[in-house]
Amino acid sequence: MATNWTTYRELLLPHPTGRRRAVESELRRAVRDGRLAPGTRLPSSRDLAAQLGVARGTVTSAYAQLVGEGYLVARRGSGTAVAAAVTWPDAPPADRPPEDAAPPRRWRYDLRPGLPALNAFPRDEWSQAHRTALAGLPADALGYPDPAGYAGLRAELADYLGRVRAVAARPSDVVVTDGAAEGLALVAKVLRDNGHRTVAVEDPCHFGSTALLSSHGLEAVRVPVDERGIRVDRLAATDCRAVLVTAAHQFPLGVVLHPERRRALLAWAHDRDGLVVEDDYDAEHRYDRPATGAMQALDPNRVVYQGSTSKVLAPALRLGWLVLPPVLHAAVVQRKRMNDLGTATLPQAALAHLMRSGGYDRHLRRTRQLYRARRDALLSALAEELPTWEPIGVAAGLHVVIRLPDGTDDVAVQGRLAGRGVNTLALADFAGTPTFPGLVLGYAATTPDRLRAAVRIMASVGTVGTSVRTPPLDSRPR
Incomplete structure (x- = not known):
């Protein structure tokens, strides 16, 4: 009688020789290599025996041995699964980052341009x-x-x-x-x-x-x-x-x-x-x-x-x-x-x-009011704390460019703010030819109170101690 594969919980393993230790070794290797992740539920002994073409007792014995070693867990009514709380020394977690990859930084105040208010979605x-x-x-x-x-x-x-x-x-x-x-x-x-x-x-x-x-x-x-x-x-x-x-x-x-x-x-x-x-x-x-x-x-x-x-x-x-x-x-x-x-x-x-x-239009109306309030809060705080920092451009979008005093190195200011946990981008990062020193500040994703707090840090950093980067006069906007 032909085997009905449509009903099986499948597990692809190399075809064993039929001995218990061969099945046991292949399962152990799959767990240690990470091919069977922690928590993975395994087929029943009957299903796996049919898929591998071995006696059911062979699989039952292999499962019992690996449960004893701590590779698998077996619970009545839940079947057999890979142990969830164990990591094997030669099987690094699948989501481990490359050795040279730095973890993403969490900023106190993230003023990157281009992000909407994600919590308003x-x-x-x-x-x-x-x-x-x-x-x-x-x-x-x-x-x-x-x-x-x-x-x-x-x-x-x-x-x-x-x-x-x-x-x-x-x-x-x-x-x-x-x-x-x-x-x-x-x-x-x-x-x-x-x-x-x-x-x-x-x-x-x-x-x-x-x-x-x-x-x-x-x-x-x-x-x-x-x-x-x-x-x-x-x-x-x-x-x-x-x-x-x-x-x-x-x-x-x-x-x-x-x-x-x-x-x-x-x-x-x-x-x-x-x-x-x-x-x-x-x-x-x-x-x-x-x-x-x-x-x-x-x-x-x-x-x-x-x-x-x-x-x-x-x-x-x-x-x-x-x-x-x-x-x-x-x-x-x-x-x-x-x-x-x-x-x-x-x-x-x-x-x-x-x-x-009409949901798209309703969302736009809500967020326009939200973003205008945040933009106003940012510019009001800057006018109070840093009156020589000049906003550029029309009242629109999710970001604003702030022109710093001439002779300021905006890249150095960006670095000093990063050291205090404030993520901003220097205008120089976007320009092929220097224009004027500036910061590109996104405000849409940050509440007014947090924008004001970020500006207080900007005021404490200011332009003190930055090196001078004076652009050519003919490269400035006319």
Whole structure:
């Protein structure tokens, strides 16, 4: 009679010779090597004997020996399992970090830019959206996803972006990605396929963007930014045919690309037969003025628009989107197909429901008030404690740049603050060419009281004892 394998709790071991000690040795080795983790429940003696083709008594005896040695535990009604409280000297824990890996540092005050208030994430609404979306999905929607994205989410995104960001998009223009990083990676791969070898970026800009472009074989060519945004005249002097910009709220300086520069940038793209990649990373967060519409609406054939949920909901969701010109759409979708066959459908459907039900807008309204209060608390404390430290940029987003007194070494200030448990980033970390000394401070994830406490530490550190790093005068924003 054929063995029915469908009912077994499987355990794959080398086929023993049939002797008890062979089974015992293989089990002992699997535990010591870490292949059987502490707490793992083993098959019944009957099941394992059938899988190995040995007598049941052989397995029973092996289990009893290893229980006696402390490798296994046996409890009536619970079966046999690997001992949970024992570690073996030659089997390091599977999650042990590499010898040269430093443990992540826990900061007293973490003012990194780019993090939203993670404890404000709408857990109940998100859970409800997941349940409702799953209940409404037909069975065939649980197969392999459309690499361009779940149709319901693409429709919601086209409506939302048109309403909130004035983006000109049909659902068929949208591609859903695993966060903004994958979106930029897909565009970079297609640009490389199409013969691009360089991409212009703003200076200063996020170092992650330049690293990502470089990892896909594209040289990042830095173009300076001033109080009106990217210097299009300097861009025209390069041989680039694509540029990555943060037009609505330049990262990190916080300036808005001036209307004349917008028109000049699109004219440059037309003349070069080029592309503008518009990273609209935090445009929904405005505190004292209406948002500026996306550049994409001015020339949908020349602008790639990208966004994500990372600054609105949470980075952990890994949901982003691209709105693509027709010339790139098919190539990007094909790249997405080859990358991962498509983004997971269930979180896409949940986000679609959250947007359709108004939950996304409600969360935005709540967090705008929260972030404005935190920004105000930070700037008020700085004005009181450190009046010579000047905030730069418009009241928007999740971070602010603070200009330090001329001649200050911002990297040294960053180091001194780190020594006191305050995590900040020096502006110099983002710039290819020195601009002015500054700190990039994220405030969205920190309460007003803790922001004020962090500022008191900043005031105690100040700029005392830092070495001087004076940038060239012509490198400062004009």
